[in-house]
Amino acid sequence: MSRTVRIATACLLGLALGAFGALAQAQPWPAPIRSIEDKGVTIVGQFDAPGGMQGFAARAGDRPVALYLTPDGEHVIVGTMLDADGENVSKPKLDALVKTPSRADAWAELEQAHWIGDGDDDAPRTLYVFTDPNCPYCHKFYEAARPWVEAGAVQLRHIPVGILKPTSEGKAAALLAADDPEEAMRAHENNYRSGGIEPMEDIPEERREQVAANNQLMSRVGVRGTPGIFYHDSAGEVQVKQGVPRGELREEILGPKPD
Structure with a gap:
C-alpha cells in the first residue's frame, strides 16, 4: 500500500531549498519524515507531542520547522500546534532542539x-x-x-x-x-x-x-x-x-x- 503524506502549512515547505538543500546524515526516520527530508529539510531531533503524535524538530534553511507524525505512522503534519488556550506548543520544543547559526x-x-x-x-x-x-x-x-x-x-x-x-x-x-x-x-x-x-x-x-x-x-x-x-x-x-x-x-x- 502506498504511503500518503498530508501537508499542512505548505508555505513552510516553500522555505526548503529542494534538491540543493542541506542533507542530514542518514537516520532511520519513518517514511513520511524521510519524504520531508528529501525536499531539503534537515531533521534535527525528536520530541514527545500531544495527541499520541511524535514530534520532529527540523530546519528549512535558517527557519525552525515542527513536524508531527500521526499515531498510525502514515502521515506527517507540518506546522505550528496550538493548545486550547491558543498557546504555541511547538515553539519551546524548536527553541530547545534547533539552533539557528548566528551570522x-x-x-x-x-x-x-x-x-x-x-x-x-x-x-x-x-x-x-x-x-x-x-x-x-x-x-x-x-x-x-x-x-x-x-x-x-x-x-x-x-x-x-x-x-x-x-x-x-x-x-x-x-x-x-x-x-x-x-x-x-x-x-x-x-x-x-x-x-x-x-x-x-x-x-x-x-x-x-x-x-x-x-x-x-x-x-x-x-x-x-x-x-x-x-x-x-x-x-x-x-x-x-x-x-x-x-x-x-x-x-x-x-x-x-x-x-
Missing part, C-alpha cells in the same frame, strides 16, 4: 568554505559571495564590483555552488579544480555571455564533495538564492544580502565608490 557563526563557517579569492588579500573589506556559474545576477554583481576590486578596496571570496542548471555543478567543480582558480573565475566571468567555463563532465569525487559542501553551507546559513552576499556593516555586524545590491545599499556593502 557571526556563519562568517566563521564561510572562512572555512571552498572559496575563490577575487582581489587583493589585504583589501580592507572582504565579502563572501555564494555564486552559481550559470547565475546572471551573480555575473551582474561581479561586474558591478569591479571598480572596488580593481582599486584594492574589496576582496570578493566566491563560494561556487551548483544549483541552477545541470551544468552548474560541473562548472563550479571546474573553477575549484583550476590551476589558478582566480584567473579561471575571471575568464569565466569575462566570457559569461558565451557560456563561460566548460563544465567538468567526469567530476573527481573530491571536487564533487567540495561543491556539495558549498551547497549545504548555503542552505545551512539560510541563503535561498544567488548571489548571496555576506558582509560587515558600518557597525561591524555581519549582514547578508540576497540578490544584486543597488544604490545606497551597494555602497554600504562595498564602501564608497573609488575615484
Whole structure:
C-alpha cells in the first residue's frame, strides 16, 4: 500500500531549498519524515507531542520547522500546534532542539568554505559571495564590483555552488579544480555571455564533495538564492544580502565608490 503524506502549512515547505538543500546524515526516520527530508529539510531531533503524535524538530534553511507524525505512522503534519488556550506548543520544543547559526557563526563557517579569492588579500573589506556559474545576477554583481576590486578596496571570496542548471555543478567543480582558480573565475566571468567555463563532465569525487559542501553551507546559513552576499556593516555586524545590491545599499556593502 502506498504511503500518503498530508501537508499542512505548505508555505513552510516553500522555505526548503529542494534538491540543493542541506542533507542530514542518514537516520532511520519513518517514511513520511524521510519524504520531508528529501525536499531539503534537515531533521534535527525528536520530541514527545500531544495527541499520541511524535514530534520532529527540523530546519528549512535558517527557519525552525515542527513536524508531527500521526499515531498510525502514515502521515506527517507540518506546522505550528496550538493548545486550547491558543498557546504555541511547538515553539519551546524548536527553541530547545534547533539552533539557528548566528551570522557571526556563519562568517566563521564561510572562512572555512571552498572559496575563490577575487582581489587583493589585504583589501580592507572582504565579502563572501555564494555564486552559481550559470547565475546572471551573480555575473551582474561581479561586474558591478569591479571598480572596488580593481582599486584594492574589496576582496570578493566566491563560494561556487551548483544549483541552477545541470551544468552548474560541473562548472563550479571546474573553477575549484583550476590551476589558478582566480584567473579561471575571471575568464569565466569575462566570457559569461558565451557560456563561460566548460563544465567538468567526469567530476573527481573530491571536487564533487567540495561543491556539495558549498551547497549545504548555503542552505545551512539560510541563503535561498544567488548571489548571496555576506558582509560587515558600518557597525561591524555581519549582514547578508540576497540578490544584486543597488544604490545606497551597494555602497554600504562595498564602501564608497573609488575615484
